[in-house]
Amino acid sequence: MKDLHMKTITNTPWDQLEIGMEAEVRRICRADDFYVFANISGNMNPKHFPRFKNVEGALKEPVAPAMWVSTLIASALGRKLPGPGMLYKSQSLNFFERAFAGDEIIVRVKLIEKKPDYVAVFECKVDTADGKKLVEGVAEVFAPTEPMDYVIDDLPGLIVQRHAIFDKLLKEAEPLPPLKTAVVAPETEDALLGPLLGYDHTLIDPILIGDERKIREAAEKVGRDLSGFEIIDEPSHRLAADIGTRLVNEGQAAALMKGNLHTDVLLGAVVKRDGGLRVGRRLSHVFVMDVPGLNHLLLISDGAINIAPDLETKVDITQNAIDLAHTLGIREPKVGILSAVETVTPKIPSTLEAAALSKMAERGQIKGALVDGPLAMDNAIDLGAARTKGIRSMVAGQAEILIAPNLESANMLAKELTFIAHAEAGGLVIGAKCPVILTSRADDDKARLVSCAVAALYAHRKKPM
Incomplete structure (x- = not known):
């Protein structure tokens, strides 16, 4: 027995189809739909994504991909008429105006002919709710010959991974003055990439503390010139951590950042009774x-x-x-x-x-x-x-x-x-007296950037303890 709360779609089998039958579906265009279509189809045209800019630099609403719009015809045929069990034979389409994110789309299909071998011919029209003609065409489908239904709730949902909340944080942090940050032991490629990314986005202004030879070797591997950066040569991680806390206490740095050293070594310097950063x-x-x-x-x-x-x-x-x-x-x-x-x-x-x-x-x-x-x-x-x-x-x-x-x-x-x-x-x-940025080798670029942005926002906005 089906759950009465679930929505079930049913079909119209071949022997019940009559010329002139019609069906309609409506759909709101959403930017997330365009992301899903891009992942499925491989169509990465930037005009289909939010915040597209034209040649004059003006922001434009994303354009609905024409082939995505055409797939909504399949929605009307597969869900409404003839419904579950139908299979495509052919389809011909003409495209007219464009739909944009936010438009409501109306799809109408009408049965105009029944051919041998259970082939049903449908006239197809796609318009926006405000009257723009988008698509016209004809679809031939193999109609189902037996009753069939489908419970919509059985279809898995999708979540678009966009991380727009982090994008907002980065946007808020980038206008702030760069946070002077003592980076302890950035002696590997992974450990150096974090502060360099933060610097490139004007989030932090790093002071690099550690084995200078290893730091420069790491920079060479990632293709960066460190001539504009302050580097303090100290091969000992424990002493490098002490230098970082001293720079904060002297007002020369406003944050600490972990490089390629054990977390307990860095935090050991932070929590020291003498020279530490405890408050x-x-x-x-x-x-x-x-x-x-x-x-x-x-x-x-x-x-x-x-x-x-x-x-x-x-x-x-x-x-x-x-x-x-x-x-x-x-x-x-x-x-x-x-x-x-x-x-x-x-x-x-x-x-x-x-x-x-x-x-x-x-x-x-x-x-x-x-x-x-x-x-x-x-x-x-x-x-x-x-x-x-x-x-x-x-x-x-x-x-x-x-x-x-x-x-x-x-x-x-x-x-x-x-x-x-x-x-x-x-x-x-x-x-502590200042924010301490802990990054991991498993972090991607966005995670490294956001850690810097969060530190900058915290340092500039926090109230005294």
Whole structure:
């Protein structure tokens, strides 16, 4: 038995087809449709993509690919008349005016002839809702001979990987003055590419600290001239990290960036009692993510520094993430404190800590955000899941910050979103005198750039602790 809530399409078999029968479908042109068509067809004409500029430099709406428009005829024939089970024999088309993103398209098909061997001939017309004639033609199809139906919900959905939220962050950061950044041990190609990309986009102004011979060899391999860059020669990674923190304390740098050295060596210099960059709050790492399917940034913490944080440490982890969210334009972020379940139970200690953090936010011990927990992952980010479980709050189903129970869960969550859900991720260490940019060899160019952009926005917008 079919679920009554599912939409089922049915066909009109050959013996029920009558000359003059008509069908119509309507479709809104969307830029995402053009991206999908480009991936399927290989047609990479820039006129079909958003923000296309003509020769005068004026922005134009993307033009709907003509062959994409013509495929909508198949939608009318395959879904409406004759419907499921039909197969194409031939089609002839004439194209007239063009459709653009935002246009509503109307497709009409009309049965004009029945031929031997179950061949049905249809007159086809495609117009916009405001009257522009786009396509006219004739299609011959082999009509289905038996009843057939299809449940539309059985068709998998598609998510277009565009990462427009990160593009917005980069656009906001690029007009800012470049952030003077001490880059520690950029001695390999991967480690040097990050600061060079940030420099090329006017996000950071790097000071390169490390083994000068290795730095110049890496630059030669990537084809870059370092004659305009300040280089401080220090082969020892530990001493190079100390130099980086000293430059920040002396006001010669406003950020640190990790190169080809162990994270604990860099952060060891940051947390030193003498000469370090501690300001009283526990350091924590925040993944800043642009996840396909979400229309907002998603921040995840702490996946890199605090292995098994206690309640006091989680307060700092949460406040650090909130402070970063403020500088990224989220005025009152919604914070979900994660656990395996959404009910408080002594058998799962993370639920007790989540409830405590939620209550501490109510009492003003955590500021500048809406905090709720414990929440399981599903009801933290999906409104439907939250409603199904009867959870109603300003955070459930809408979380913009996720605080994980420990380092392993936060790190796995961020990496799963990156490598399975195709999210882009930048990262920053918060809680020190300056932002600390941590990049990975697995990061692509966009992730490296966004980490620099997030550091620049945080440094220029943060409020004193």
